[in-house]
Amino acid sequence: MKLSVLDQSLARSADAPEDALQESLTMARHCEALGYERFWVSEHHAFPSVVGSAPEVLLAALGAATSRIRLGSGGIMLPHYSPYKIAEVFSLLANLYPGRIDLGVGRAPGADMSTAVALATDGRPKFERFPEQVEALSNYLWNPDAKPLVSPRPPPGLPLWMLGSSPDSAVLAARRGLPYNLGLFINPQAQAELVHLYKAHFTPSALQAGPYAIVTTSVFCADDEARARALQLTFDLNFYRFVTGQSDGHSLTPEQALAWPIGPREEAFIASRNQNRAVGTPAQVRAQLLALAERYGADEIMVVSNMYYLDDRKRSFELLRAVFD
Numbered sequence: 001m002k003l004s005v006l007d008q009s010l011a012r013s014a015d016a017p018e019d020a021l022q023e024s025l026t027m028a029r030h031c032e033a034l035g036y037e038r039f040w041v042s043e044h045h046a047f048p049s050v051v052g053s054a055p056e057v058l059l060a061a062l063g064a065a066t067s068r069i070r071l072g073s074g075g076i077m078l079p080h081y082s083p084y085k086i087a088e089v090f091s092l093l094a095n096l097y098p099g100r101i102d103l104g105v106g107r108a109p110g111a112d113m114s115t116a117v118a119l120a121t122d123g124r125p126k127f128e129r130f131p132e133q134v135e136a137l138s139n140y141l142w143n144p145d146a147k148p149l150v151s152p153r154p155p156p157g158l159p160l161w162m163l164g165s166s167p168d169s170a171v172l173a174a175r176r177g178l179p180y181n182l183g184l185f186i187n188p189q190a191q192a193e194l195v196h197l198y199k200a201h202f203t204p205s206a207l208q209a210g211p212y213a214i215v216t217t218s219v220f221c222a223d224d225e226a227r228a229r230a231l232q233l234t235f236d237l238n239f240y241r242f243v244t245g246q247s248d249g250h251s252l253t254p255e256q257a258l259a260w261p262i263g264p265r266e267e268a269f270i271a272s273r274n275q276n277r278a279v280g281t282p283a284q285v286r287a288q289l290l291a292l293a294e295r296y297g298a299d300e301i302m303v304v305s306n307m308y309y310l311d312d313r314k315r316s317f318e319l320l321r322a323v324f325d
Contacts, residue, residue, distance in 0.1 A: 177205025
């Protein structure tokens with residue numbers, strides 16, 4: 001089973017983004033040394049504790065900090081941008097770091113709608129144009145006769161990935177002959193039928209002879225189950241506080257989370273997130289991930305480990321890699 005990483009550059013405090021960015025660089029080097037397949041970074045806007053608003057900039061720094069691991073966007077939210085500009089940016093990255101860059105694109109805003117309006121050059125987000133944007137981007141990347149010319153020229157075989165958690169993204173990836181990444185960490189209720197739908201409708205393309213699906217899920221792995229559960233609870237409570245407007249930009253520590261008064265609303269929220277993620281000791285997590293991969297028909301698993309302390313994150317990836325060797 002190939003294992004990869006999605007890093008979201010979470011800040012423990014909204015006034016310390018530099019720490020989160022340095023930790024992303026540290027984690028990329030750490031995961032490369034452990035032998036992970038890919039290290040992708042996300043795009044979010046106007047979230048006080050998420051500092052990864054420009055994955056293309058962060059990827060340039062990650063490329064300079066590493067030497068072998070594949071690096072990618074998980075993903076570029078294409079409706080905010082010109083396909084031509086994204087082709088230029090990723091062609092430049094792929095020429096800087098040959099054979100190491102993955103371009104993953106998605107339709108979601110990665111923000112609330114008021115921020116999406118601010119990101120749009122004319123104040124009108126273009127989510128409905130996503131399929132034609134993907135077509136234009138593919139043409140710029142892979143057609144040597146595409147006009148206008150993309151400079152620097154994209155290296156042959158620069159991969160374009162489709163990200164999503166809905167039937168629309170699965171079918172679009174299949175029809176365009178693209179590899180597909182299902183974001184279970186975003187939508188834990190996403191059904192296994194989405195990957196089966198993708199594979200059933202896949203049409204071979206010049207770069208992709210057959211379907212290939214990554215499933216991205218949350219993992220909280222520790223030396224003992226109690227610690228893993230505490231780390232999972234910490235993330236869940238901080239996420240709940242954020243989505244309900246109770247967060248002040250400062251995250252609860254695991255110690256604070258364990259003492260937090262949990263009511264029926266928090267319990268219901270946590271229960272809604274519990275599906276399709278892996279929590280526990282290395283042996284428990286391995287069994288959960290293998291079952292998930294079989295259920296979803298995944299060719300590769302990508303993991304998100306949003307833990308408060310850097311040392312816990314590093315240990316989680318060490319344990320996970322070791323139990324799959």
